[in-house]
Amino acid sequence: MGSEAEPRAHTGRRRNEATRHAVLAATVGLLRDAEHGPLTLPVIAAAAGVGRQTVYRWWSTPGEVLLEALAEQASAQVPTPDTGSLDADLRVFLERTLRGAAAPATAPVLRGLAREAARDEQAAELLRTFTATRRAALRGLLLRHADRLAPDVDVDLLVDQVYGLLWYRLLIGHAPLDEDTARRLAEGLVAAAGVAPSDWTRSSTGPAGGG
Amino acid sequence: MGSEAEPRAHTGRRRNEATRHAVLAATVGLLRDAEHGPLTLPVIAAAAGVGRQTVYRWWSTPGEVLLEALAEQASAQVPTPDTGSLDADLRVFLERTLRGAAAPATAPVLRGLAREAARDEQAAELLRTFTATRRAALRGLLLRHADRLAPDVDVDLLVDQVYGLLWYRLLIGHAPLDEDTARRLAEGLVAAAGVAPSDWTRSSTGPAGGG
Amino acid sequence: MGSEAEPRAHTGRRRNEATRHAVLAATVGLLRDAEHGPLTLPVIAAAAGVGRQTVYRWWSTPGEVLLEALAEQASAQVPTPDTGSLDADLRVFLERTLRGAAAPATAPVLRGLAREAARDEQAAELLRTFTATRRAALRGLLLRHADRLAPDVDVDLLVDQVYGLLWYRLLIGHAPLDEDTARRLAEGLVAAAGVAPSDWTRSSTGPAGGG
Amino acid sequence: MGSEAEPRAHTGRRRNEATRHAVLAATVGLLRDAEHGPLTLPVIAAAAGVGRQTVYRWWSTPGEVLLEALAEQASAQVPTPDTGSLDADLRVFLERTLRGAAAPATAPVLRGLAREAARDEQAAELLRTFTATRRAALRGLLLRHADRLAPDVDVDLLVDQVYGLLWYRLLIGHAPLDEDTARRLAEGLVAAAGVAPSDWTRSSTGPAGGG
DNA sequence: GACTAATCGAGACGGTACGTCGCGTCTTACA
DNA sequence: TGTAAGACGCGACGTACCGTCTCGATTAGTC
Numbered sequence: 001m002g003s004e005a006e007p008r009a010h011t012g013r014r015r016n017e018a019t020r021h022a023v024l025a026a027t028v029g030l031l032r033d034a035e036h037g038p039l040t041l042p043v044i045a046a047a048a049g050v051g052r053q054t055v056y057r058w059w060s061t062p063g064e065v066l067l068e069a070l071a072e073q074a075s076a077q078v079p080t081p082d083t084g085s086l087d088a089d090l091r092v093f094l095e096r097t098l099r100g101a102a103a104p105a106t107a108p109v110l111r112g113l114a115r116e117a118a119r120d121e122q123a124a125e126l127l128r129t130f131t132a133t134r135r136a137a138l139r140g141l142l143l144r145h146a147d148r149l150a151p152d153v154d155v156d157l158l159v160d161q162v163y164g165l166l167w168y169r170l171l172i173g174h175a176p177l178d179e180d181t182a183r184r185l186a187e188g189l190v191a192a193a194g195v196a197p198s199d200w201t202r203s204s205t206g207p208a209g210g211g
Numbered sequence: 212m213g214s215e216a217e218p219r220a221h222t223g224r225r226r227n228e229a230t231r232h233a234v235l236a237a238t239v240g241l242l243r244d245a246e247h248g249p250l251t252l253p254v255i256a257a258a259a260g261v262g263r264q265t266v267y268r269w270w271s272t273p274g275e276v277l278l279e280a281l282a283e284q285a286s287a288q289v290p291t292p293d294t295g296s297l298d299a300d301l302r303v304f305l306e307r308t309l310r311g312a313a314a315p316a317t318a319p320v321l322r323g324l325a326r327e328a329a330r331d332e333q334a335a336e337l338l339r340t341f342t343a344t345r346r347a348a349l350r351g352l353l354l355r356h357a358d359r360l361a362p363d364v365d366v367d368l369l370v371d372q373v374y375g376l377l378w379y380r381l382l383i384g385h386a387p388l389d390e391d392t393a394r395r396l397a398e399g400l401v402a403a404a405g406v407a408p409s410d411w412t413r414s415s416t417g418p419a420g421g422g
Numbered sequence: 423m424g425s426e427a428e429p430r431a432h433t434g435r436r437r438n439e440a441t442r443h444a445v446l447a448a449t450v451g452l453l454r455d456a457e458h459g460p461l462t463l464p465v466i467a468a469a470a471g472v473g474r475q476t477v478y479r480w481w482s483t484p485g486e487v488l489l490e491a492l493a494e495q496a497s498a499q500v501p502t503p504d505t506g507s508l509d510a511d512l513r514v515f516l517e518r519t520l521r522g523a524a525a526p527a528t529a530p531v532l533r534g535l536a537r538e539a540a541r542d543e544q545a546a547e548l549l550r551t552f553t554a555t556r557r558a559a560l561r562g563l564l565l566r567h568a569d570r571l572a573p574d575v576d577v578d579l580l581v582d583q584v585y586g587l588l589w590y591r592l593l594i595g596h597a598p599l600d601e602d603t604a605r606r607l608a609e610g611l612v613a614a615a616g617v618a619p620s621d622w623t624r625s626s627t628g629p630a631g632g633g
Numbered sequence: 634m635g636s637e638a639e640p641r642a643h644t645g646r647r648r649n650e651a652t653r654h655a656v657l658a659a660t661v662g663l664l665r666d667a668e669h670g671p672l673t674l675p676v677i678a679a680a681a682g683v684g685r686q687t688v689y690r691w692w693s694t695p696g697e698v699l700l701e702a703l704a705e706q707a708s709a710q711v712p713t714p715d716t717g718s719l720d721a722d723l724r725v726f727l728e729r730t731l732r733g734a735a736a737p738a739t740a741p742v743l744r745g746l747a748r749e750a751a752r753d754e755q756a757a758e759l760l761r762t763f764t765a766t767r768r769a770a771l772r773g774l775l776l777r778h779a780d781r782l783a784p785d786v787d788v789d790l791l792v793d794q795v796y797g798l799l800w801y802r803l804l805i806g807h808a809p810l811d812e813d814t815a816r817r818l819a820e821g822l823v824a825a826a827g828v829a830p831s832d833w834t835r836s837s838t839g840p841a842g843g844g
Numbered sequence: 845g846a847c848t849a850a851t852c853g854a855g856a857c858g859g860t861a862c863g864t865c866g867c868g869t870c871t872t873a874c875a
Numbered sequence: 876t877g878t879a880a881g882a883c884g885c886g887a888c889g890t891a892c893c894g895t896c897t898c899g900a901t902t903a904g905t906c
Contacts, residue, residue: 012897013855038330042888051858056889118329119249131383154395156386157376161396164375165368172342175367184365185372188403219878226877253867262879267868434902435850460752464893473853478894540751541671553805576817578808579798583818586797587790594764597789606787607794610825645871646881675862684884689863 007049015058022048023055024069031066031112039066039116063122070113070126080137086145087190093141094162094182097134101166102177110170135159142193153193161189219260226269233259234266235280242277242323250277250327274333281324281337291348297356298401304352305373305393308345312377313388321381346370353404364404372400429471437480444470445477446491453488453534461488461538485544492535492548502559508567509612515563516584516604519556523588524599532592557581564615575615583611648691655681656688657702664699664745672699672749696755703746703759713770719778720823726774727795727815730767734799735810747804768792775826786826794822 008018026048030036036043039062045055059065078100081092100106113130116123138159142149149155165185169175219229237259241247247254250273256266270276289311292303311317324341327334349370353360360366373396380386430440448470452458458465461484467477481487500522503514522528535552538545560581564571571577584607591597641651659681663669669676672695678688692698711733714725733739746763749756771792775782782788798818802808 007858010857010896010898012899013853014898016856016897019857040888049858051856052889053859053891054857057856115329118326128383128385132385135385154392157392157395157399160376160379160386161372161399164377164379165371166375168371168375168378172339174339174343174346175371181365181368184368188368188372189399192399192403230878251867260879262877262881263868264870264880265878268877430852432852432901434852434904435848436903438851441852462893467853471853473851473855474894475854475896476852479851537751540748550805550807554807557807576814579814579817579821582798582801582808583794583821586799586801587793588797589801590793590797594761596761596765596768597793603787603790606790610790610794610822614821614824641883643870643872643883645873646879647872649871649882652883673862682884684882685863686865686885687883690882 019048019050019054020058021072023050023058023065024072026050027062027065027069028073028109031069031116032108034108034111034115038062038119039112041065061120061122062116063120063126066113066116066123067126070109070130078134078137080141082144086142086148086194087186089141089145090189091183091186093138094186095179097138097162098166098177098182099179101170107170110167114167114171131163135163138162148190148195149193150195155193158189158193161185230259230261230265231269234261234269234276235283237261238273238276238280239284239320242280242327243319245319245322245326249273249330250323252276272331272333273327274331274337277324277327277334278337281320281341284320289345289348291352293355297353297359297405298397300352300356301400302394302397304349305397306390308349308373309377309388309393310390312381318381321378325378325382342374346374349373359401360404366404369400369404372396441470441472441476442480445472445480445487446494448472449484449487449491450495450531453491453538454530456530456533456537460484460541461534463487483542483544484538485542485548488535488538488545489548492531492552495531500556500559502563504566508564508570508616509608511563511567512611513605513608515560516608517601519560519584520588520599520604521601523592529592532589536589536593553585557585560584570612570617571615572617577615580611580615652681652683652687653691656683656691656698657705659683660695660698660702661706661742664702664749665741667741667744667748671695671752672745674698694753694755695749696753696759699746699749699756700759703742703763711767711770713774715777719775719781719827720819722774722778723822724816724819726771727819728812730771730795731799731810731815732812734803740803743800743803747800764796768796771795781823782826788826791822791826794818 008016008022010016011018023044027039027044030039030044030047041055041059041062042052044062044065045052048055055065059068078093078096081089081096083089083092101110113123113127117127118124135156139155142155142158162185165181166177169177175181219227219233234255238250238255241250241255241258252266252270252273253263255273255276256263259266266276270279289304289307292300292307294300294303312321324334324338328338329335346367350366353366353369376392376396377388380388386392430438430444432438433440445466449461449466452461452466452469463477463481463484464474466484466487467474470477477487481490500515500518503511503518505511505514523532535545535549539549540546557578561577564577564580587603587607588599591599597603641649641655643649644651656677660672660677663672663677663680674688674692674695675685677695677698678685681688688698692701711726711729714722714729716722716725734743746756746760750760751757768789772788775788775791795818798814799810802810808814
C-alpha cells in the first residue's frame with residue numbers, strides 16, 4: 001500500500017479507532033514494499049495519512065507498531081493436521097506452510113519482517129518469537145508420532161531443516177516454495193527420521209498401501 | 212573493531228595501500244558489530260580513521276567496499292573433500308561448513324552481511340552470489356556420488372536444507388551449529404536421498420546397524 | 423499569576439461568569455510575566471484552568487481577550503487635576519501618571535502590553551488607542567492653560583516628551599519613574615513652553631522662589 | 634529583504650565568508666519586515682539561502698546573529714558636533730539623530746530590533762547596550778557645556794526626554810521625527826536646562842533675543 | 845419531575861515549525 | 876597527486892505547540 005487514505009472523522013476525547021487501524025494497515029503495507037527504506041514512524045504516519053504526533057502518542061518505536069500490526073493480522077494461522085499418519089500429517093502441514101509463506105499476500109510481509117529484524121532489535125525479537133511459535137507447532141506434530149521416529153532422532157534438527165529451507169528460499173529467492181517441494185521435503189524427512197514403518201501402519205496411508 | 216586506528220603516514224602521489232587496508236579492515240570490523248547501524252561510507256571512514264573523501268574517491272557505495280573487503284578475506288574457503296564415500300564426504304563437508312560458519316571470527320561477519328543485504332541491494336546481490344557459490348560446491352559434491360542417490364532425488368532441495376538450516380540458526384540463534392548437528396544432518400540427508408547403501412557402508416553409521 | 427486555579431462549578435446552560443473572570447485574570451497575570459512567551463489562547467486557558475474550547479468559544483484571538491481584560495481593569499485612570507495653575511496641574515498630573523505607571527501592579531502589565539504589541543497587530547492597535555487617550559488627556563490639560571504657553575509652542579512635542587520618557591524608562595529600565603522625576607519634568611516643560619509667568623505664580627514653585 | 638540569494642561556492646575547510654555575510658544580511662533584511670514573525674534561525678537560514686545546520690554551527694540563538702549583524706553595520710554612527718555653542722551642538726545632534734532614526738533604511742531596523750527585544754532576552758540586552766551608548770553620547774555633549782546648564786539640572790532626564798520621544802514616535806508612529814521637531818526639541822531642552830544665558834549668547838539663537 | 849439545550853473540562857487529532865543528526869559534495873592545507 | 880579535515884546544502888527525525896473537533900458530565904430552563 002503506502003498511499004494516503006481519505007480523512008477520518010474525529011472521535012472526541014476517545015482514541016480514534018479508525019486512525020489506529022489506518023496506522024496498522026499502512027505499516028503492513030509498507031512492510032510489503034521493499035522500495036521504502038527503513039520503517040520509521042514518520043513514514044508510517046505519512047502512509048496512513050495521520051499526523052506524526054498521533055503515531056508518536058501511541059507507539060514509541062516502529063517495532064511496537066509492527067508487533068501490534070502483525071498481531072492484528074492474527075498472522076499465518078496454519079492449523080496442525082491430525083490424520084493419524086505421520087506421512088500425511090507432515091505432508092499436509094508442509095504444503096500448507098510453504099503455500100502460506102509463498103502466497104503473494106504473505107511473502108512480502110515476511111520478507112519485510114526479516115528486513116526490519118536486520119535493523120531493529122525489537123523487530124528481531126518479534127521475529128524470534130514468531131519463528132519459535134512456528135517451530136513449536138511442527139515439533140508438536142512430529143512428537144505426536146514419536147513412535148514412528150527413531151529413538152535418538154534430533155527433532156529440532158528436522159524442524160530447522162524445514163523452516164531453514166523456507167526462509168532461505170524466501171529471502172534468497174533462487175528456488176520456489178511449491179507443492180512439489182513440500183511433498184519431497186516431507187518424504188525426505190520421514191526417510192531421515194523414521195524407523196522402518198510397520199507394514200500395516202504404512203498401508204493405512206502410504207502410497208504403496210495394499211489394495 | 213569499529214574503533215579508530217593510529218594515524219598513517221602519507222605516501223605522496225601514490226595511493227596509500229595502508230589506508231586501503233584500513234578501510235577494508237574497518238568495514239569488516241563494522242560488519243561484526245550489530246550495534247552499528249547501517250554501513251555507510253562516513254561511518255567506515257571514521258572507523259578507519261580516514262578522511263571521508265578518501266573513501267569516496269575509491270569506492271562509490273558501501274556495497275563496493277563490502278565486496279572488496281570480503282574478497283580480500285577470501286572468506287570461508289571450504290575445500291570439498293573427496294574420499295570416495297558419499298557419507299564421509301558429506302559429513303566432512305558439513306562439519307567444515309558449519310564449523311566455519313559458526314566460528315567466532317566468521318559468524319558475526321555473515322550476520323552482518325545478511326543485515327546489510329536487507330538494506331542495500333548491492334549487498335543483497337553480493338550475498339546471492341556468495342550463497343550460489345556455496346550451493347554449487349555442495350551440489351557438485353552430491354553429484355559426484357550420483358550413483359548413490361535415488362534417481363529422482365531433488366538435489367537442490369537437499370542443498371537448500373543444508374544452507375537453510377545454516378542461515379536459519381545463524382540468524383535466529385536459537386540452536387547451535389556444532390559437530391553433532393553436522394553429523395546428524397549428513398546422516399539424515401543420506402537417508403533421505405540415498406538408494407539402499409552397500410551393507411558395509413551403512414553399517415558404519417546407519418541407525419539400523421548393530422543387530 | 424500564571425498558576426492554575428481551583429475548579430469552578432458548572433452553571434449549566436448559562437455562561438459561567440466565574441470562568442470568564444478566571445480567563446481575564448489569568449490573561450493579565452500572564453501579561454505580567456515576562457517569562458511566559460507569546461500570549462496564546464491555549465496558554466491562557468491552561469493558566470486559567472479552563473478548557474481550551476471554552477476560551478475559543480468566547481474569544482477568537484489573544485488580542486480580544488487582552489482588550490476585554492484591560493477594559494475590565496479600567497486601567498490607569500489618571501484624573502486630570504484642575505487647580506488653575508499650569509505648574510501645579512502639570513506637576514500633579516505627572517506625579518500621578520508616573521507613579522501609576524511605575525506601580526508594581528501596573529508596570530509589568532504595561533510592559534507586557536508593549537511586548538504583545540510587538541507581536542500581535544491587534545495588541546498594537548490596542549496600545550495605540552490607549553496611548554492616544556493618554557496623550558489627549560495631557561494635551562487637554564496643557565491647552566486649558568494656553569494663555570501660559572508661548573503662542574507657537576508645539577504641544578504635541580511636549581506631550582510626547584512626557585510619554586516618551588515614561589515608556590522609554592519603563593521598557594529599558596535604566597532609570598526610575600519617581601516623584602522627583604515628575605517634578606523636574608514638569609518644571610522643565612513649563613520652562614520650555616511657558617511665557618514668562620506672573621511673578622507670584624512662579625514664586626510658588628520656581629527655582630528662583632524662596633523668599 | 635527576505636528573498637533567496639544565488640548559490641555560493643564552497644570554500645573548503647575554511648569558513649565561507651560569503652555565507653556568513655548572506656546570513657547577516659538576511660537577518661537585517663528580516664528585521665525590516667514586520668510581516669515575518671519571530672526571528673528564528675531556520676527562517677534566517679531560508680532567507681539567506683543557506684543550510685540550517687550552517688547557521689546553527691556558527692550561532693546558537695537569533696540574538697547572537699542579531700548582535701553580529703548589527704555590529705557589522707557599524708550602525709547609527711552619529712558624530713557628536715562641537716561648535717562651542719550648546720544651542721548649536723544640541724540642535725545639530727538632534728537633527729542628525731532624528732534624521733538617522735527616521736531614515737527609510739534605518740527606522741524599520743530599529744523597529745525590528747525593538748520587536749525582537751520584546752521577545753528575546755538576548756535581543757533586549759542588545760537593545761539596552763545600544764541605547765546606553767546613544768545616551769552616553771548625548772550626555773557627553775551636554776556635559777561639555779556644563780557651564781551653560783543650571784547646577785542642579787538632571788542631565789539624564791534631558792537625555793531620556795530626547796530618546797524617549799524618538800522611540801515613542803518611532804514605535805507608535807503617530808507623529809513625525811522631522812527637522813522641525815529636532816529644532817524645537819533642542820530649544821525646549823535649552824530653555825528647560827540652561828541658566829539664563831548671557832545676552833550676547835542668547836541673542837544668537839533665542840526667539841526673544843533683543844536685537 | 846423528566847426532557848431538552850447549552851456550557852464546560854478534557855484530550856485526541858492534523859498540521860507546522862523547530863533544532864538535531866547524518867549523508868554526500870566540495871574545497872583547502874599539507875605531505 | 877593523494878590524504879585529512881571540515882564547511883556546506885539537503886533531508887529525515889522526534890518534539891512542541893496551535894486551533895479544531897468530539898465526547899461525557901453538569902446544570903438551567905421548559906412542558
